[in-house]
Amino acid sequence: MQGARKSVVIVGGGASGVLLAAHLLRAAPASVRVTLIERRRAMGQGVAYSARQQDHLLNVPAPGMSAFADDPEHFWRWLSARGLAGDGDRFVFVPRRHYGAYLRDVLAEASAGGELVVLNATATDLTTSGDGVEIALDTGERIAGDIGVLAVGHEENPARSRGIAVRVGSDADTPLDAAAAVMILGSGLSMVDAWLTLAQAGHRGPVTVVSRHGLLPQEHRPAPTIEFAPEDVPLGQDVRRFERWFRTRVECHIRAGGDWRGVVDALRPYNQRIWQGWDTASRRGFLEHVRPFWNIHRHRLPPELHARMVETIERGQMRLIAGKIVDLAHDGAAVRAGIRRRGAQAIEMASVARVYDCGGVTVDVEQSSNPLIRALLARGAARPDRLHIGLDVTAGTQVVAADGTASDRLYALGPLTRGTFFEIEAIPDIRVQAAGLTKALLSAA
Ligand SMILES: Cc1cc2nc3c(=O)[nH]c(=O)nc-3n(C[C@H](O)[C@H](O)[C@H](O)COP(=O)(O)OP(=O)(O)OC[C@H]3O[C@@H](n4cnc5c(N)ncnc54)[C@H](O)[C@@H]3O)c2cc1C
Numbered sequence: 001m002q003g004a005r006k007s008v009v010i011v012g013g014g015a016s017g018v019l020l021a022a023h024l025l026r027a028a029p030a031s032v033r034v035t036l037i038e039r040r041r042a043m044g045q046g047v048a049y050s051a052r053q054q055d056h057l058l059n060v061p062a063p064g065m066s067a068f069a070d071d072p073e074h075f076w077r078w079l080s081a082r083g084l085a086g087d088g089d090r091f092v093f094v095p096r097r098h099y100g101a102y103l104r105d106v107l108a109e110a111s112a113g114g115e116l117v118v119l120n121a122t123a124t125d126l127t128t129s130g131d132g133v134e135i136a137l138d139t140g141e142r143i144a145g146d147i148g149v150l151a152v153g154h155e156e157n158p159a160r161s162r163g164i165a166v167r168v169g170s171d172a173d174t175p176l177d178a179a180a181a182v183m184i185l186g187s188g189l190s191m192v193d194a195w196l197t198l199a200q201a202g203h204r205g206p207v208t209v210v211s212r213h214g215l216l217p218q219e220h221r222p223a224p225t226i227e228f229a230p231e232d233v234p235l236g237q238d239v240r241r242f243e244r245w246f247r248t249r250v251e252c253h254i255r256a257g258g259d260w261r262g263v264v265d266a267l268r269p270y271n272q273r274i275w276q277g278w279d280t281a282s283r284r285g286f287l288e289h290v291r292p293f294w295n296i297h298r299h300r301l302p303p304e305l306h307a308r309m310v311e312t313i314e315r316g317q318m319r320l321i322a323g324k325i326v327d328l329a330h331d332g333a334a335v336r337a338g339i340r341r342r343g344a345q346a347i348e349m350a351s352v353a354r355v356y357d358c359g360g361v362t363v364d365v366e367q368s369s370n371p372l373i374r375a376l377l378a379r380g381a382a383r384p385d386r387l388h389i390g391l392d393v394t395a396g397t398q399v400v401a402a403d404g405t406a407s408d409r410l411y412a413l414g415p416l417t418r419g420t421f422f423e424i425e426a427i428p429d430i431r432v433q434a435a436g437l438t439k440a441l442l443s444a445a
Helices: 016-029 073-081 096-111 191-201 237-255 259-266 268-276 280-298 304-315 373-380 415-422 426-445
Strands: 006-011 032-038 114-122 125-128 133-137 140-143 147-150 184-185 207-211 319-331 334-341 345-353 354-357 396-401 408-411
Touching: 006 133, 006 426, 016 032, 016 125, 016 415, 016 426, 096 114, 096 140, 114 354, 125 147, 125 334, 125 373, 125 408, 133 147, 140 334, 147 373, 184 191, 191 207, 191 304, 237 259, 237 345, 237 396, 259 280, 268 415, 304 319, 319 345, 334 354, 373 396, 408 426, 415 426
Parallel strands: 006 032, 006 147, 032 114, 147 408, 184 207, 184 354, 207 319
Antiparallel strands: 125 133, 133 140, 319 334, 334 345, 396 408
């Protein structure tokens, strides 16, 4: 141990890193020292909560977003104390930047009684020994601790854009002619963010959205959630049988006057176990064939944003294409895209001023642009999960090395663990994982 306190070094100060730091410091202020390494200047922001726009909203009603599962009103009280909870209607979707500010306050409050060190740097490598971990930073410094936790979150620079499609807000996203035609690859929540950013900048040109199935996120509605007893949920069956069971339950619920949202949300406590009960073939089948449909029902849009989007489509400014990009090339100042519509053979050509990459945050972890992940994989200190959607971790989130050994020094948290848990992207899941890891690390002390 580094001194009398157990020293935990967390790489990544986005939502996951901040939640873990806050849980550790609240639980054992006198016996842990937390070091948080974050390459951005602000803590608690990451990809989701760095959004500055007023209409970049949380996609979960505010009362569901507390940092602490055992204090579900925590975020709601924070909003109310600042007059940000509106008229008190709890079915409210507040700007995501409020959540970033909330996380910073959560961290500040938790660190008041404990020992927190925040370092603004990029971690480039991490080695473990019997004594602990050592983390190399791009500043040349080396940070030692008893335990290391990877909370590096989402891939921010996916290689799939072939250097042509750009991320909204990146350096390559230079100002555009307001009337220019643009294309967005992907039709999920990141696409909605990109479209809102364009709209805010006064863009009025045509927007073509291309995704495999051409599906838009559904809208949130206040719908009572039913409850499943554990014995109702078919665990350990293959994905096709599960899908049939699920469809039948939705149909029955709707026939009885219910709303499909009640069934989707009722599965939440079981989602990780359902995933874990599938073999690799079922998991792969789910990712390839079911996930696009699951995502639009599971990750829904606040009603006001959904209505704006539908209106933009009806007005003809946005068109949605189900298909695949088979060719993407610069053509002078423009970009030429070849699209094969779903079920068609012919290739349709389109010329646009810019193509945006909103293809989602899950990429093959072996293609990671993160220097730390690359270093760990190259050295065999970590390995991809079987589907390559994250790192291989145990149920206790210990990182598994290339030789199959689970580390007792290195852990992972949040989206990086999606191969083992799948549903580990949203705050209600991450806060539970952070609480579990806190308990494990403190009891190991
Ligand atoms: C657009 C969007 C909207 C969302 N909205 C919601 C919502 O409304 N409600 C909800 O519950 N969930 C939402 N989510 C889910 C969201 O994924 C999680 O809530 C959260 O972003 C996960 O946080 P994270 O810290 O694990 O990852 P990230 O947000 O990716 O943060 C990781 C952090 O690690 C840092 N980092 C990475 N590598 C290094 C390194 N080598 N050295 C130093 N620092 C490093 C990064 O700079 C970053 O700050 C949303 C997700 C997205 C993408």
